[in-house]
Amino acid sequence: MYLSKAFNRGVPLCRSSVLLIENLKRHNRFLSCFSAVRFQCVNESREEHTENEGNPASEFYDIVIAGAGMVGTGMACALGHNKMFEHQKILLLETGSKPTYSDDQPEAYSNRVCALNPQTVQLMEKIDAWQHIQEIRTKSVCRMQVWDACSDALITFDQGDLTISVAHIVENDVTLRALSKQLEKTKVEVQYNTKAKKIEFPSKVDPSAWVKIQLENGKFIETRLLIAADGNRSKIREAANINHIGWDYDQSGVVATLMLSEPVENTVAWQRFLPSGPIAMLPLTDTLSSLVWSVGHDRAKALVSMPEDQFVDAVNSAFWKEYESHEVVYTVSNVVDSLLRFVKPEGTGIRQLPPSIIGVSDGSRARFPLGLGHASYYVKPRLALIGDAAHRVHPLAGQGVNLGFGDVMSLTSILEEALSIGGDVGSMLHLCKYETERQRHIVPIMATIDGLKRLYSTDRPEVVLLRTVGLKLTNAIQPLKDQLMTGASS
Ligand SMILES: Cc1cc2nc3c(=O)[nH]c(=O)nc-3n(C[C@H](O)[C@H](O)[C@H](O)COP(=O)(O)OP(=O)(O)OC[C@H]3O[C@@H](n4cnc5c(N)ncnc54)[C@H](O)[C@@H]3O)c2cc1C
Known part of the structure; x- marks a missing residue:
């Protein structure tokens, strides 16, 4: 001391x-x-600050959120709808222009969708955005089937009752639109076409020194807490000198809206691990599904530009093509099956066949580079990173934005707690709790996703054997599966 x-x-x-x-x-x-640490009256300190600093051109906000993507807008909504923050002056900054939404439901489905987990749905319900999502459109997933192309191993996830959802597929635009609609009902100020040109963080830990931001439009603002939600290439993280570990997977995620060959009760999310990368088909309607296919960049370029019939054949073949199993894998796999039949005579789950596709919606094919990224720190005095600015994962587990919404929930409750005791929202005393809580949750998930990506990127028999036995046992042990489901949905 x-x-x-x-x-x-x-x-x-x-x-x-x-x-x-x-x-x-x-x-x-x-x-x-x-x-x-200094407990202070929030309003008092604001006045004290403006008098002392005396910079008439700079406007003060208690909290500034930079980045109005799904996570940043979710953060602004969560604060704006929380009574505890009603006297806080909050600003949401976005580089891009204000999105325009027509009153009618968009006819074409967007190629960017996310599988929202139950915890994210809870957040959406809490801020009343879920009703808007449902009014526009969402599709329930009641079962997930994940299987290996190099063996007959598979795992399924459901709630036992196939009418209960394990996730909801929602277009990113729909999520953003619902959040924006709810944000309009709050006092949060939103500025589009704006970004920070220069950011100055307090040089020493001083409870009365704020973050100073010079905007590109020439305005100056100061804030008690800057929340960076500016995506995986976060300039704010860079300006704050926060170390970031990351790599590209040398893969792109090819997305598209697929037309099924016949109407089906489309409530299953399918994912097949090919040695070249996972391919997933997520339900949108009884006749449409959304594709996320991870492949090398050259193959991705070819898939996006090839004629439609060739693309349809490539997708069908990726889901249906039989790969020859190595003899040892085949034998051990049969032994594991016999043992499991002995222990679990009722079986370990039914293998379903995915629907085949007949076409792809016009202009829906696109590709996005995939990578992993992690900020060593999520906080520093008067700064908190959330969403992809803090962590970026491979989409194979559908976790990216769900982890970001988890950050929103955690940070909101920690800041709420800070205000309830008259604390300073930008103080490390509170921000460190957020960092610890989230890193404890996120780091093991990131390691698992990266491990799975590597484990399934090969057809070497010894690795296939290992993962086949592992997947079969995991699928047979219900408590383990339940734990995996709980982990992925919190
Ligand atoms: C192919 C693919 C499939 C995916 N599928 C899933 C899935 O099924 N489930 C899932 O959970 N996740 C999924 N993800 C991940 C998910 O899309 C991301 O995690 C999520 O979009 C990140 O949201 P964000 O708001 O943190 O960042 P972003 O969406 O990158 O938003 C950042 C925002 O900040 C703005 N901005 C940037 N710089 C500044 C600045 N200096 N000042 C102000 N504003 C700024 C940008 O304009 C943008 O609006 C997938 C990703 C890919 C690539």
């Missing part, structure tokens, strides 16, 4: 004391948290 005060006031200290403080700051963030 003494050392911390002395350090913050610039009192000369011996080299070992400085090193000790630097280390504690870096590794524990204890001193940073500690020196930021």
Whole structure:
């Protein structure tokens, strides 16, 4: 404490004391948290600040959220609809222009969709956005079937009753539209076509030093807390000097809206692991499904530009083509099946066949580069990263935006708690709780997704054997499956 005060006031200290403080700051963030602790009346400190700083051109906000994608808009909605924040001045900044929505339901389905998990649906319900999503359109998924192309191993996820949803497929535009509609009912100010040109973070941990932002339109703003929701290439993360670990998978995700060859009760999400990458088909209607196919960049380019009939053949073949199983894999797999039949005579789940496709909606084919990214820190004094700005994952587990909405829930409740005790929302005392809570949840999920991506990117017999046995056992052990489902939906 003494050392911390002395350090913050610039009192000369011996080299070992400085090193000790630097280390504690870096590794524990204890001193940073500690020196930021000061309970204060929110409005008082705002007035005090404007008087002291006296910069008439700069406008003060309690919270600024940068990035009005799904996660940033979700964050703005969650704060705007929470009574605790009704006296807080909140701003949402977005580089892009204001999206325009017609009152009618869009006829064509967008090629960008996400499988929203039950926890995300809960958040949407809490901020009353779910009713708008349902009014526009969403499709329930009651079962997921995931299988290996190199063996007969498969795993299914459902709630036992095939009328209960395990996820909902929603177009990203629909989610954003519903959130924007709810945001209009709040006092949150939104500025489009704006972005930060220069950001200055407080140079030392000082409870009365704010983040100063110079916007491209020449305006200056200051804030107690900046929330960066500006996507995986976050400029704010960069400006804050937060270390970011990441790599490209040398793969693109090819997306498209697929036409099924005949109407079916389309409530199953299908994913097949091919050695070249996973292919997934998510239900949209009884005759349409959405494709996410991970392939090498060259193959992706070819898939997006080839004639429609060739593309349809390629998709059908990816789901249906039989791959020859290695003899050892085949034998061990049969032994595992016999053992499982002995332990579980009722069987371990029915293998269903995916629907075949007959066409693809005009102009719906596109590709997106895939990669992994993780910020070493999600917070620093007066800054919190959320969504893809903090973590980016491969879409094979449909987790990306769900993790981002998880950040929204966690940060909202931690900031709410801070306000309820008269605390400072930008203080590390509170922000560190957010970082710890989210990193504990997200890091194991990211490692699992990356591990799965690697485990299934090969047809080497010993690896196929390992994953075949693993998948079959996991599918047979219901408590383990339940745990996986709970983990993926929270
Ligand atoms: C092919 C594919 C399929 C996917 N499928 C799923 C799925 O099934 N389920 C799932 O959960 N996830 C899925 N994802 C991941 C999901 O799409 C992302 O996790 C999600 O879109 C990230 O949202 P975000 O709001 O954090 O970032 P973004 O969507 O990148 O939004 C960032 C916003 O910030 C704005 N911006 C950028 N810089 C600034 C700035 N300096 N100031 C102000 N604004 C700024 C941008 O204009 C943008 O509007 C998929 C991803 C891909 C590529």
